[in-house]
Amino acid sequence: MHILLAEDDPLLGDGLRAGLRQLGFQVDWVQSGDAAERELRAQDYAAAVLDLGLPRRDGMDVLAAVRAAGLAVPVLVLTARDAVPDRIRGLDAGADDYVVKPVDLHELAARLRALVRRAHGQPSDRLRAGDVELDPAARTVRKDGMTVTLSTREFDLLHALMLNTNRVLTREQLEQHLYSWGQEVESNAIEVHVHNLRRKLGSALIQTIRGVGYVLRDPAAP
Amino acid sequence: MSRAAPSLQVRLLGLMFGVIAALWAATLALTLSDTRHELDELFDAHLAQAASLLLVQDADADGDVAAPEAPILHRYAPRVAFQVWRDGHVVLRSANAPALPFGPVARRDGFAFVDAAGARWRVFAAYDTARRRQVYVGERLDARGEILGAVLRGVSWPLALALPVLGLATWWTVRRGLAPLRRLGRALAARRPDALDPVALDDMSAEMLPLAASLNGLLGRIAALLANERRFTADAAHELRTPVAAIRMQAQVARAATDDATRAHALDGLLAGCDRAARLIDQLLTLARVESAQAPEMAGVELGGVTRGVMAELAPAALAKAQRLELDAQGTYVVRGNALLLAVLVRNLVDNSVRYAPPGAAIGVRLHREGDAVVLDVEDGGPGVADADLARLGERFYRVAGSGAAGSGLGWSIVRRIAAVHGARVAVRRSERLGGLAVAVTFG
Numbered sequence: 198m199h200i201l202l203a204e205d206d207p208l209l210g211d212g213l214r215a216g217l218r219q220l221g222f223q224v225d226w227v228q229s230g231d232a233a234e235r236e237l238r239a240q241d242y243a244a245a246v247l248d249l250g251l252p253r254r255d256g257m258d259v260l261a262a263v264r265a266a267g268l269a270v271p272v273l274v275l276t277a278r279d280a281v282p283d284r285i286r287g288l289d290a291g292a293d294d295y296v297v298k299p300v301d302l303h304e305l306a307a308r309l310r311a312l313v314r315r316a317h318g319q320p321s322d323r324l325r326a327g328d329v330e331l332d333p334a335a336r337t338v339r340k341d342g343m344t345v346t347l348s349t350r351e352f353d354l355l356h357a358l359m360l361n362t363n364r365v366l367t368r369e370q371l372e373q374h375l376y377s378w379g380q381e382v383e384s385n386a387i388e389v390h391v392h393n394l395r396r397k398l399g400s401a402l403i404q405t406i407r408g409v410g411y412v413l414r415d416p417a418a419p
Numbered sequence: 420m421s422r423a424a425p426s427l428q429v430r431l432l433g434l435m436f437g438v439i440a441a442l443w444a445a446t447l448a449l450t451l452s453d454t455r456h457e458l459d460e461l462f463d464a465h466l467a468q469a470a471s472l473l474l475v476q477d478a479d480a481d482g483d484v485a486a487p488e489a490p491i492l493h494r495y496a497p498r499v500a501f502q503v504w505r506d507g508h509v510v511l512r513s514a515n516a517p518a519l520p521f522g523p524v525a526r527r528d529g530f531a532f533v534d535a536a537g538a539r540w541r542v543f544a545a546y547d548t549a550r551r552r553q554v555y556v557g558e559r560l561d562a563r564g565e566i567l568g569a570v571l572r573g574v575s576w577p578l579a580l581a582l583p584v585l586g587l588a589t590w591w592t593v594r595r596g597l598a599p600l601r602r603l604g605r606a607l608a609a610r611r612p613d614a615l616d617p618v619a620l621d622d623m624s625a626e627m628l629p630l631a632a633s634l635n636g637l638l639g640r641i642a643a644l645l646a647n648e649r650r651f652t653a654d655a656a657h658e659l660r661t662p663v664a665a666i667r668m669q670a671q672v673a674r675a676a677t678d679d680a681t682r683a684h685a686l687d688g689l690l691a692g693c694d695r696a697a698r699l700i701d702q703l704l705t706l707a708r709v710e711s712a713q714a715p716e717m718a719g720v721e722l723g724g725v726t727r728g729v730m731a732e733l734a735p736a737a738l739a740k741a742q743r744l745e746l747d748a749q750g751t752y753v754v755r756g757n758a759l760l761l762a763v764l765v766r767n768l769v770d771n772s773v774r775y776a777p778p779g780a781a782i783g784v785r786l787h788r789e790g791d792a793v794v795l796d797v798e799d800g801g802p803g804v805a806d807a808d809l810a811r812l813g814e815r816f817y818r819v820a821g822s823g824a825a826g827s828g829l830g831w832s833i834v835r836r837i838a839a840v841h842g843a844r845v846a847v848r849r850s851e852r853l854g855g856l857a858v859a860v861t862f863g
Contacts, residue, residue, distance in 0.1 A: 206661045206665060208662070208665035208669070208688055208691055208692050208695065209661055209662075209664050209665035209668060211665075211669075211688055212665050212667075212668030212669040212671075212672055212685070212688055213668055215668075215669075215672040215681065215684070215685060216668050216671055216672045216675070219672060219675050219676070219681075250657050276657075277656045277657035277658075277659075277660035277661060277664075278653055278656065278657065279656060280653065283653075297660075298660040298661060298663070298664035299660060299663045299664035299666075299667045299668075300664065300667075301667070301671070302667075302668060302671040302672070303671075
């Protein structure tokens with residue numbers, strides 16, 4: 198899952214980025230409100246973690262601007278302002294979740310996963326497509342009840358496709374899901390990962406729409 | 420223990436009652452003396468007239484009549500008595516006249532007070548030389564007193580009746596006059612304890628306006644103070660929670676790290692977070708101490724020595740960043756102040772430069788005089804501060820956006836507060852010599 202982290206504190210930002218990466222997130226980190234808004238407009242993030250006390254542009258302003266621009270990206274506000282009026286203001290301004298510092302890394306990750314799941318209309322934490330079941334928290338995939346071992350990139354790719362069942366994702370969109378800034382994207386990386394997934398989970402699962410991208414078809418889904 | 424002053428209404432009523440009572444008494448006294456005087460004149464005139472009548476009357480035609488007594492014809496008549504004497508014998512007298520003469524029986528004229536027959540009399544004497552007649556007409560003084568009393572009773576009734584009516588009218592007037600004050604009191608009492616909006620000044624009496632305006636000023640200051648405190652709490656929450664959040668996050672990263680590099684990086688972050696939290700706590704405590712130090716002990720302090728000591732303390736940190744730290748202080752600079760607080764001030768200024776100026780930058784500290792004033796200049800080759808941010812420096816927790824180093828902004832508050840305690844001015848501008856921030860603290 199590719200998320201944007203907007204946190205001006207160097208130490209906390211560094212810790213959050215490292216911790217979320219350990220838990221399998223792709224993290225882009227910005228340190229100002231300007232940059233946060235710019236990146237949210239430019240890229241398709243699965244979710245954003247937004248500190249409110251950002252320099253140059255307050256987090257609340259960024260949130261309002263992003264929502265005014267019609268962007269539906271799930272936003273988790275991470276702040277030290279714990280007064281109830283602040284929480285209400287944050288949620289009213291379009292935050293999907295409001296977490297007060299200090300936060301537990303695993304709780305933050307769980308909340309982010311829940312935000313992403315809800316944003317895609319998935320009722321349960323586990324994603325299913327046919328006989329394939331994906332657990333985002335445990336980062337495990339089962340086929341017919343048997344655990345299938347996937348690489349990090351393969352898991353992320355499958356996760357992105359399963360979150361968007363029956364929707365075609367372009368190669369660029371998939372790359373955005375898989376890679377954060379500064380990571381080298383090999384020219385045929387997506388093709389290789391799709392090939393591996395088909396080999397491990399069956400060729401019928403992921404279909405190629407030539408010249409457009411890939412789609413995961415789930416006959417059970419409407 | 421202080422006793423509450425009597426209420427304004429009681430005070431006003433007391434004063435007005437006092438004045439009215441005094442006026443009332445004065446009126447009565449004046450009426451009394453005036454009436455007595457007029458009555459005396461009137462009665463004296465009657466005495467004189469009666470005497471002259473007796474002198475000219477021809478009843479005995481020089482024939483000696485053995486003291487005939489005149490009849491009493493009016494109820495007031497027993498109070499008045501007369502005697503007519505001739506050559507030491509009473510010729511004529513009223514029935515109530517004493518047997519003894521009112522005075523010497525010959526050659527007496529005019530008014531006199533006489534004690535006779537157990538009473539005090541007002542007597543008019545007249546002497547007719549040709550007929551050798553001495554006439555006395557006397558009036559009992561107690562009779563005059565009774566008449567005066569009767570007259571005064573007639574006058575005082577309305578006055579006495581007017582007194583309570585006046586009192587009531589006064590009470591009503593005072594009460595009504597003070598109604599706006601009571602209204603204000605009720606309005607203030609009815610306010611919620613946390614309501615700090617100003618009191619409405621429309622239809623407020625001119626006398627109450629200054630009071631209400633001062634009250635509004637006070638309310639405004641309290642509101643600003645409270646807002647400031649609330650902001651401080653919010654900012655403090657942010658500043659205190661962020662390092663804790665960072666420490667926690669780095670600790671979780673270190674625990675879950677699978678490679679040594681990640682773990683080492685996280686542990687470094689953990690230590691940095693602890694240092695930052697410790698410094699923040701130090702600064703908060705310093706600020707709390709400085710703010711509670713209303714009147715610290717003041718003495719002559721040699722600022723050069725204080726500055727040298729602080730800079731020696733901070734030199735290792737500057738050397739670690741390869742910064743050039745310089746002090747230019749020729750002679751002695753004695754200012755009146757508290758040595759401990761002044762050291763804190765200098766430390767915060769120099770420490771700020773060391774922290775925010777990049778490696779290799781110059782940091783210049785200079786002491787000099789401007790007239791009688793001692794000026795401490797701290798300049799650096801750091802990034803400086805934008806004009807818009809200059810004004811906000813010194814607000815607690817105000818941090819300049821994008822300044823890389825972790826600071827809380829509390830240092831500035833400490834500097835401003837200590838300067839205020841010493842009556843010193845703090846000016847911040849761009850350093851022309853070094854390009855970064857220049858702070859000038861002017862003492863005296």
